Amino acid sequence: MKSISWxxxxxxxPRIVKRLRHFLRQHNPQMVFLMETKINKQCMEKVRRSCGFLNGIEVAAEGSRDGLCLAWKGDILVTLRSFSRSHIDVMVNEEVDNVEWRFTGFYGSPYVKDKEESWNLLRKLGQNQEHPWLVTGDFNEIMYSFEKKGGLLTEERRMKAFRKTLEECQLEDLGYTGAWFTWKRGNLPETNIRERLDRGVANDKWRNLFLNGNIQHLIHSISDHCPILLNTRNGTDYVGRQRFKFEAWWIMEESLEGKIKSSWETPADSLMEKMEMLQSNLMV
Known part of the structure; x- marks a missing residue:
């Protein structure tokens, strides 16, 4: 089963929704977890259905902040366990393979003063280790200093608190392939920051159940965050990219020049990263 967390x-x-539809058609996941939707439940349900997902759970945004959605297709059975403005916790039954496991979409607080509240929530969810358990989402924290490039150093106590929480929950990082970073961009040098805020973690039962599972971080232009693409069946099914082709209709788009300029001016480490960013931006 393929799932995306983003x-x-x-x-x-409407333009962002159109790009989201294109992105989901491109990767064809059976389950999608979206964070910071910033719209109410009715609007989110409409967006979800327009993307081809008839089944879903929405958590409304609070004003122009937050908002979650878990959407899935009919070839899997999803049962809700709990939810809040920071998480959606479900059981997933893959009828084709006759396997059942637990999925939690998680959104950690971006505010330092609320970090402990986020970790307390994760610890509470982790008290039940009966099932294979996967947690993906935006944790809004890094585990180690090398997961951040640019800006001020993150305090060691914050990273240690995050690592300790995962250890207490018996969750291990699944690693990454592709673009692991989240951008924080601005006119000042200290705002041009890359951090690994989005990740997947799982307990031993889940890792042993899906020995061929794999996770990939993608680049996309509609968000500063990387979509997390996960395949439980075979990690090689989706890692290979589609052949890139320049579409003639792109030259009719008013945004083309801006996409090329922004991609080329990206403070990436190499020419290849700039080219990959340009390719990704042109395909959405």
């Missing part, structure tokens, strides 16, 4: 940074624009 902090979309708002779905209030």
């Amino acid at each position: 902090n979309v940074c708002g779905l209030g624009s």
Whole structure:
């Protein structure tokens, strides 16, 4: 089963929704967890259905902040366990393979003063280790200093608190392939920051159940966050990219020049990263 977890940074624009639909058609996941939708439940349900997902759970945004959605297709059975403005916790039954496991979509607080509240929630969820358990989402924290490039150093006590929480929950990081970073961009040098805020973690039962499972972080232009693409069956099914082709209709788009300029001006480490960013931006 393929699933995607993504902090979309708002779905209030029809243009953004159109790009989301294209992205989901491209990767064809059976389950999607979206964070920071920034719209109410009715609007989110409409967006979800337009993306081809008839089944879903929405948590409304509070004003212009937060908002979660878990959507899935009919070939899997999803049973709700609990939810809050920071998480959606479900049991997933893959009828084709006759396997059942637990999925938690998690959104950690971006505010330092609320970090402990986020970790307390995760610890509470982790008290039940009966099932294979996967947690993906935007944790809004890094585990180690090398997961951040640019800006001020993150305090060691914050990273240690995050690592300790995962250890107490018996969750291990699944690693990454592709673009692991989240952008924080601005006109000042200290705002051009890359951090690994989005990740997947799982307990031993889940890892042993899906020995061939794999996770990939993608680049996408509608959000500063990386979509997390996970395949439980075979990690090699989706890692290979589609052949890139320049579409003639792109030259009719008013945004083309801006996409090329922004991609090329990205403070990436190499020419290849700039080219990959340009390719990703042109395909959405």
